[in-house]
Amino acid sequence: MRRPLLIGSVAPSGAERVAMRLKELGVDFVFSIPGSQVLPIWDALDRVHGPRLIVPRTERAAALMAEGYGLASGRPAVVMNTLGPGVANEAVAVASAKLSSAPVVYLTPCQPPAKRTRIDEVFQGLDHGAFLSGAAKQQLLCDSTDQLEPMIDEAFASAIADSAGPVRLDVSFPILFRRARRRGGRQAASHQTRPPKAAPGADLVLALDDSSLTGSATLATAGLFGDLERSVMPGADGPGMGAPFALGLRLGRPRTPVVLALTAESLLGQLDTVIVATAEGVPVTIAAAADSPEAALAKPAALATGAAWWPIDSGDSPEAVRANFHQRTRGLTILVVDQPAG
Amino acid sequence: MATEAELSKTAELPVLASGSLALEIGAIAMRDPQAAAHAADGAARASGRPAVVTARGIADVLRVASGLVTASGDRKPVIAVLQLSDTEREVALPAIETASRSTLIVEPGESAERLAERCNESLQLSAPVSLVLNRDSDLAAVVKAVAANCAIRESVDSQAEVGGSVDLKPAFEELREAKKPVILLGSGALSTTALESIAALARLWQAPVCLTFSATSMAADTLDRCLALFGADIPLLPAGTVPWTNALTRADHLLALGSGLSEADWFGLSDAKLVRAPVTRVALNPGTDGIADRTVDIDAGVFAKAFAAEIVRGGALTRDNWVERFSEARSKWSGLVDEEAHRAGDSDRLSAPLAAREIVSAAPANAILVGEGGAAGMWLASYAWLRPLIVPSQHASIGASIPMAAGAALAEPDRPIWAVVGDGAFFYCARELAGLAERGVPIAVFVFDDRSWNAIRLVQTLFFRHRTIGTDLPEVDYRSHAELHGCETIRVRTPSDLAQALSLAQEPRNKPLVVDIRVEKGSIPFVGANLILAELDGALGPLAGSAALGGLLAAAKDRPALAATLRVTAGALRK
């Protein structure tokens, strides 16, 4: 393999080595909200033409996209949020990936050792390891450039091994800026996958915003009742997290239609994902039963975000509606449903 | 539990929750559990009094934990009452324990009253406090007991005489020798009695008073008291400003009162080795910091009172004109900062500094201003000079200003609340606007629409050769989003649009007003430039070798206030 990093005699920076390794591992996407300390990796991803950067609007969304991607593709998804407040915002999504056994690698800058000993007094100081010790499957900490490639490999292997789950790799951020040659014969990275967990073999992936929606009447009228059995949702069950999760499913399972069911209230809290999807080239359609109370809220939401609006005609048979969902193999379809009582 | 209007009349603490739980226990309803935590934090910051957030189950409790991190960084008196089963605890408890400064696990059979008592004890020592209940406990009863019984006590010690337990003589002797003394006033020294003693000491000792970053955003009533006590003769210098930096770097002795001396307290100046003077630190239960040359474990007010008495007895050596110099520097600085705001825009271009300046000057005098960690928030802080201001300092988190404003409105219903949010950060908590609209809360929210994650783009501009990868945002119509959430809205494109929006903001209304302000891309706030020091401390070596220094100074061409700030940054980079 070509080694584009060793331009002339300049050794690569830690960040460039990270970007190269992710590329060698065949990573497609890096889901990331920035902070100063992740910038060297962002810059390097661009330089090495590495994985595509997806920048959502919150760290939580970045991490939930990765959960969906990991479940749909069977390959580890990569999250790269900033340290401190960035990691703070991941908490629910790390737990969610653990509960759904989604293979996700969280690669995060962290404070250097001298600062970690007094982390409470450090600007944006948070003890990541302690904070997420219950939620992560495994946590690794890298303080030296020599360890970068082996630890990234270990994180990938662990994320996917046995019962898959979220593995965190903290990298002391100053080493990202430092230049150091890769030593010794580099082992080829191995691309590891496992069978996709999200509705394997299904011809349509139905995602639910939360478990209470299984009783929604709209699902039946939209012909999706039969898809419920194989429906998927974030491991941490609670409304308000389905949209980024479903976008992750979409990216991880090209060519299979992905339909997300959520309530109008939940949709209004997740419009950022509609905007991000559109900006990333994933067209979004928002659907609701025409003239329903859901439609009254969903239509203006579609207009505000530039999503396509699909009022489902009450005269259409469930089969016809499902067939329409089924044709939408490229984008993400969001079906706004009624909130079942109770 | 009480609404905005009712709360002001009772001693009961505000209680926030999300979803159906809010309904179940009669709390103020937020859409998202993390926003509920930020709102409790905002209430605590605005008023200095505790506020309660409650949640149940992994998905909600962990989102509360995310919000608590910001409160915890600034040690705000938030009380989280959280309910988890044993298996849920395995996943979520470590996050709660790390995000809180005290965690209390409910004991089987413990009464709600007893638990509230334990909570109150912890609250005095180290907030935020989390109470973790099992699924059998009566959550509503505990929340009720906590809301009714918890409060922050005025420091008891400040009434006490200086006992024989701490020998203050050696500290006094050193401090009296100072010719250029500076007091660094932290948030642990803001009780009424402490402030009185410290103001008296500053006057006698002729020492300028630098506020730490967290004290700069003290509770609104405390600030009113502070301004009355210090008057015009003792310069009170807000964190991050150039006179503040000059005072800290030129002092020959620093007396840190009630400060944790964390990096955020003084913007990484310590870590950049820019402060050379010896530091005497006075605080109750100070812990270790590795920075102070001498640490005295006593209430800061008690110390100030005793030291003032010592000066009355034996005098001090403070140079003539030392303190006056900072009064002059202070007015010169506000002049420079004003000038930059005007220089940055013209009649049809609106810059972020100009917008921030106009917002601050149009806000009613008693208004509480709410900011966050992005560039827009930094601009607000630059102009909100000694105005009531809420901004997360330790974590400089983004995305919390809307729910923090909601909490501030709850705790201080008689004060107008004006918040600034970056366009990048807008969606973190935009949906909370709906609840404010439903409850008729008239906050004003100014969205700084610069089509970028500017504070980050700024680092790319300075340190990554203008390779602004990933930090541009697509065009979004924030106004129509705010309308979806039931708000009154107005769009601003020019300075005259802004004037119109500001007079609208001053008018009474019964819902939030969201102002979508289109500002120019790429502004470089003063405060931000120094914040980079704290943020990238540890990697400054490699950066100094990059084009950074030249880039920094080029950025400051024709901008005297920015140039003055950047000189500090450049100095640190050279080291």
Ligand SMILES: Cc1ncc(C[n+]2csc(CCOP(=O)(O)OP(=O)(O)O)c2C)c(N)n1
């Ligand atoms: C929760 C959190 N995530 C990430 C960061 C890092 N960060 C600091 S400023 C900033 C950009 C903010 O952009 P925007 O909200 O548009 O405000 P602007 O700087 O453009 O005014 C980011 C991502 C942070 N401080 N807090």
